[in-house]
Amino acid sequence: MATKSEGAITAYSVKTKTKNVPIIDPVIDVKAGRYIATGLDKDGNKLAAILGKAKAEEHIKNGAAKKGSGW
Template sequence: MATANKEETAGITAYSVKTKTKNVPIVDPVIDVKSGRYIATGKDKDGNNLAAILGKAKAEEHIKNGNAKKGSGW
């Protein structure tokens, strides 16, 4: 439950493959729709690329709250 609350307050988080850490916040995420999936992409504070797959409801909620921008495919 702590993860869900953290995600709501901190924005979109993802797993960093490079640093092997979980719940890394994405800085200035952009949500694209590709093949019917909502994908948030961006970078972490160190400049490493991150991506996270979201459900439609979560993606629209993050855009509504101003945590992310709409990308291509909408």
Template sequence: MATAASGGITAYSVKTKTKNVPMVDPVIDVKSGRYIATGTDGQGNKMAAILGKATAEAHIAAGNAKKGSGW
């Protein structure tokens, strides 16, 4: 589950097996009614996290993420 740590979106990195890795340049898309944040970690590995509607809108309003497709 994605959390808001120090204002940004964090997620679990499957490749490095570490928790709460900050996402670089996240984009939040709406697919099938779910809000999915996609981005990369500091090493360039792709990451994704599923967010709730309120959390996704809060990150976009704060400028932590960009709107993607499906809005």
């Protein structure tokens, strides 16, 4: 599950098995009613995190993420 850490969206990295990895330049898409933040970590590995509607809108409002498709 994604959390907010100093304005950044974080996720679990399956490849490196580490928690709270910040997503660089996240894009939030809406698919099947779920808000999904996708992006890369500092090493170029793909990350994704599922957010609630309130958190997704908060990150977009603060400028921490961009709107993707499905809005």
